[in-house]
Amino acid sequence: MKTFALRPDPDRTPSASPRQPTEADRSEAEALLGGLNPVQAEAARTTEGPVMIIAGPGSGKTRTLTHRIAYLLASKQAWPSQILALTFTNKAAREMRSRVVDLVGDEAKGMWIGTFHSIFARVLRREADHIGFSRDFTIYDSDDTERLIKELMTRYGIDPKRVTPRSVRSAISSAKNAMVGPDEYARLAGDPFTEAASKLYTPYAAALRKANAMDFDDLLGWPIRLFEQHPDILKEYQRRWRFLHIDEYQDTNRTQYVLAKLLAADHHNLCVVGDDAQSIYAFRGADIQNILSFQKDYPGAKEIRLEQNYRSTQRIVRLADAVIKGNAKQLDKTLWTDNDEGDPIVLMEALSERDEAQKVERTIRDIRSRTGISWSDVAVLYRTNAQSRSIEEALRRGGIPYRMVGGTSFYQRKEIKDALAYLRLAVNPTDEASLLRVINTPTRGVGAKTIDQLRDYATEHRVALWQAVQDPGGAGLSARASKAVEGFGFLVSRFASKAGTAPADELAREFIQETGLLQDLRDQNTPEALARLENVHELLNAVAEFAGGDPTGEPRTLSEFLQEVSLVADVDRLSDDENRVTLMTLHASKGLEFKVVFVTGLEEGLFPLAKAAQDATELEEERRLLYVGVTRAEEALFLTYARSRYRYGDQQSSVRSRFLDELDGEDLLRTESGGKFESRRGRFQTSDGGFGDYGKMDPNYWKQSLRPDDGKTRPRTKTVEAARGERTIVYDEGEAQIVPGVQVHHKSFGNGKVISIEGAGERAAATVNFKSVGMKKLKLAFARLQVVG
């Protein structure tokens, strides 16, 4: 590690004038760029003014950004604290920080690097009093937020069946992301749903404030308001951060865009890095226009294109290119690579999701024994978290170690959320969502009725729920209920009074001990409960570790721990030193790379999702998602789909994804046996035996149950009868018809369900999913299947 002579950073006098680099400084910094290609190096040394780096997957954009920051420091153009770098995940921030430190030494630790949310949470902590919050504000995730909205809905008499807390939350969140305030939102309201949501917008904002809490969107919205109301504070931050970097710029939303604009308004030293083809977060407000119109927003911006891919084989790059060609709207760029041609990309067809998982498992094992790669070189990607189950089962059966990203991540688990809710209360007892969460967890005799009474009291006296808890007698509770509530209130306030002073780890340990959470789990004495107990202990260890100090050794408080923990995504917990196969959604795979990648579930209705298939814009986003997925692969890529899949506990037949059939022409895909891939050129066989194209297809076809209505089981959808009527009956055994969906009996395999029928007459064959042996393909003429029921 090379150490540069960076003098102590005047963090407290951020207005320190920019340093004037000498020739010697420049040439010393120049040496750092040795490993970059000419285009990357140019991007790294263009430090003044607005710069947009359009970087294809695997083109070394992180590397370039890292070197740019190192260059700024080494050439003495900036103090570390004058550099702000905004990344998409905390993991990316961590990695970038340590790489910069490797390049220029420990002083670089003082730079500001993190996600938008974590950086601005820190800003808000500093400036909390300017916006009327306490610095110990609680950060609400969507769970907490929904709890609060549900609460408001009962108060405002909105039926939670027709308008769900979840949909209200996402409506308000979108509004906040687009910087639409309550008044404007109410004006826009036209339909009953928007009207209901707009009725809750203002009370929701008020409730958050009362609870001294912020949701994710507030962490970006409040800084904007702060800067607008206090130009002097804005000025201070403009002076502090002289060089701004934003990674994954294509996934920034309106508020992030505005923040960047405010901060860079003075010096324009803004460097954004992104790839419009990898924009996959429109659903949460990301606006692709931010990157598309960068030139317009920052006239004179320098545009640099990184088009050489260093990650993947020629074949993978060509496939990625073929995938993205399906999209009309995109900045043109040509991705190319000097890498080897590589192995053909394999398309695997499976009978069922179970079969798909088994094939994945076998293939992983096979590659490993053939090439000696590590488990951690392999990733299995899927569109929805629900798909992980079958993969997990197969890997577990096969004894392949794996780790899963997302799903119910550590901090989402119930026991963890309960424990965190207690800790949040100690720091901020007005936090209503947390109060409601644990007031009766573990059960202590505070039921729904008691909570109603407390709520009424709080509403009537216009005080926080916490105030009501402290005066149960005043709320008119019965003696028994009063005593229970009092006990809870006493417990919380005892630790709340210590929260400011006691060391975080001790406080947390004692408090959680006394809540009875641990005892409750111990008493259950089931393997699951004991695993949960372990998790809570792990949380307490995390508190202790955190309290021990930040990278520079400063001890930290419980309040800081809680704020940081709210912003930890599951990918952030992913460490590289575990030798396991990685399972995750395509979204979570962004920014990562693996030697071997499986993209699974390439089926209509799943990938692309049914809803997205109906809308051209959303369909393009799905295609970009596939682009992101395939470009994670360095050496080997497998695409899989299953001909049938469990949905809502019912086996449904499926049609392979249109994305596959777009990959015609070039010789890109091979089947498992090495045969050539035959594109159906956008056409497929429909259930009525005809042909249609994807555009005409019912996007919800997969919702139709294959199970005929036998009068005993409730029909899952209205279309069952209709679907059955249209279906060609292939084989008729007396009055019992063997059609997809019916239960049949086989004399050696037992009972099973018909998934599909192929051929007709003598050659008709059925694919049957047997309870005992799984999928089998049987000739009807020999199998003598009996229809059951």
Add this chain to the structure above:
DNA sequence: AAGGAGAAGATTTTT
């Protein structure tokens, strides 16, 4: 108020 049984409902993706 608590706990159990049975029924209804759910699957995009997430900082």
Add this chain to the structure above:
DNA sequence: TCTTCTCCTT
């Protein structure tokens, strides 16, 4: 299929 909600009994 799995989870959450609702109603019912204790």
